[in-house]
Every structure is written in C-alpha cells, then in structure tokens.
Amino acid sequence: MPSAAPQWRLIRVGADSVPDPMASSMQEVVQAYYGRELSCSADLRTTACCDADAVPEALRPLLAGLHPEVSDRYYGCGLVCPPLLEGCRILDLGCGAGRDVYLLSQLAGASGAVVGIDMTPEQLAVARRHQAFHAERFGFANVSFLEGRIEALETLDLEPGGFDVVVSNCVLNLSTDKAAVLAGLRRLLRPGGEFYFSDVYADRRLPPEVRSHPVLYGECLGGALYWNDFLRLARSAGFADPRLVSDRPLAITEPELAPLVGEARFFSATYRLFAIDALEDACEDFGQSVTYRGTVAAAPERLLFDKHHVFVAGEEQRVCGNTWQMLQASRFAPHFHFRGDFSTHRGLYQGCGGAIPFDTASPSGGCC
C-alpha cells in the first residue's frame, strides 16, 4: 500500500474545485496500486472496481475463452460492449491486463481492430504476454497495446477521427486531468462515433480528505466525479448530450474505509457519448419518430439504447431531435427507419429531467 498521501493543489473544473494531485505523484500512486499492490480482482477492498453487471448470455463463451491470467486481473466496473462492433476500430483507455480488449477483439472480428492504452507497465506486460494465445484461439490478430497516459493521447501515434468506438472501464476517475482525456478522445472519434464507458461517480463533490486518500483513490472512489460535474465536463469537451445506459449503487464494505466517505454515495454507471456536432444541449421536440427494424443480431426484439430508450422491433417510437441524430449519424442508422425532419420545432421534449439520474436503492454488497 502506498504510505504517504499525495500533495494536492486545487484547480477549477466547471463549477467545482477538484484536486490536481501533483499529477505525477498521483499517477505513481495509481501505477503502484495496479502494478504491484493488486495481483488479482479479489485483492480489491471495495466493490467499486468490480463488475456486478450480469454478463449477457451471448458474451459468456467469449469471456470463458480468455486466458485466465487476463481474466484474473480484471478491475473493471461495468460492461463496455455496445452492439454492432463488427469491423469497428476500437480504442480502450486504461485497458489494464486486456480483458476488455480481448473481448472486444472477438466482437470486432478480423476486419476490425482494438488498441489498448495503459500507463502501468506490469498491466501491459500481462496483456502483451497473451497476445499470441488469443490470436491463435480467435483465428486472427487484431489487437495492439500502447504504453501511455490517457491525458496525452495526442502524443501517441493515433489517427484523429480514426476510431468508431472508444471504451474505458473504471479509469476516468483515476485520471488527474479528466478534461484532457475527454478532449483527446473526442478528437480521435470519427463523426458519429461514440465513447461508451463505465466509471464511478459520487452524488456530491468530495472533500479533500477523501480525494487525497491513496486507498480510496486507488479503489476508484477518491477521484470519482460528482455526476453533474461529469455532465458539465462532457458537454464542454463537445459531447452535448451524454446518455446514461445503466447504473448501480456501490457498497463500501471495508469497515476502515466506510466512515471516511461520510454521507457521500457512489455509483457505477455506463454512459454513451456520441461525437456528433449537431447535437443540442437539451432534448428538443421536432415531432420525429423512428422504427427499429429488428436487425441487430444480438437484439432482434428489443434494442436497449440508453436508460430511457428501449426500441421494440417494428414499433414506431417518438424521439427527440438528439436521439434522432444519434441513431441517424451513427452505425445504428441502417437498423432504423426514420420519419420526420427538423423543419418544425415543438418546444422542449417532454420528460427530460434534471434530477439525479441514478437508482438510489440500497447498495449491492457482493461483487461479480
């Protein structure tokens, strides 16, 4: 366990004062935690970095075929597998030992590609050690790993607009410059591409003693953003309408850690952020509708798009202008029939609320 709490200075992000933990010293804390302190998922001391999402039936055989050392070093907090990935170029930020990279590799197929980035050499060493194993098992090699900081994506040899999908699983909270991460990945997404990621959020801005606690930080809690500040950051990075896909409350089960966070509650949440310039900062009503064709192989009857949109095959459904754009300008377009246009504005789309978006039922105690 890293012994000394890092030094902090305060910076402004949106309306919040958040700590910039002398970026390099905090990154050392994180590298030590994931590189040397933890050796498998069971070493984690809270359920924050532990994915309790039920894995869909179709993905189970894909996960079962991964090398055990890769699976054992999984520290994610959600499932980052949106549909329609075949042939996609995918980037995984903070890929760790590569569990999601190898899962996504199978979904992208031989015509797609997955690039994993991580700053911790020990994590990357595990990921790279099993590249040949997975290539042989899948029958193709479409994976590569880069060592680097996700705050400095522009320093890596990655083509602007070169990715269809960027994913990340329980990493943004660990970043010391979340705005830089969002800006960098926005530049790497093609128009209509999406950032689909799981992370940890708090229901309030955390006090300095929580933000500077090395174990809370390493366990993905101390660096968690207040959810509304995340929405502000995302919007200012050019993601005008972040969509929540799923969420679950987290339990801090360790008796020594629980009192440290006081009244704060934490959530793991999966968001999808589309890189579409035409999106507005609110859901506006233009009287448009869409009909799902039922052609996404994994979802022939009902397609879950976000927490507020489940499209039933063959059913015409009213949507706001932003949802219409997200479907029409992305890889989802061939799977929908679109009706309407933007010629007549009818006001704000009904039902776009501003309250806390997460289910606040009692926290889940166990993990995986």
Ligand SMILES: C[S@@+](CC[C@H](N)C(=O)[O-])C[C@H]1O[C@@H](n2cnc3c(N)ncnc32)[C@H](O)[C@@H]1O
């Ligand atoms: C909670 S683990 C999640 C790993 C992986 N996504 C998974 O699901 O197993 C966080 C990972 O993010 C990496 N990481 C944290 N901050 C980073 C940064 N600023 N740049 C690059 N990698 C980072 C860590 O090295 C670690 O491997």
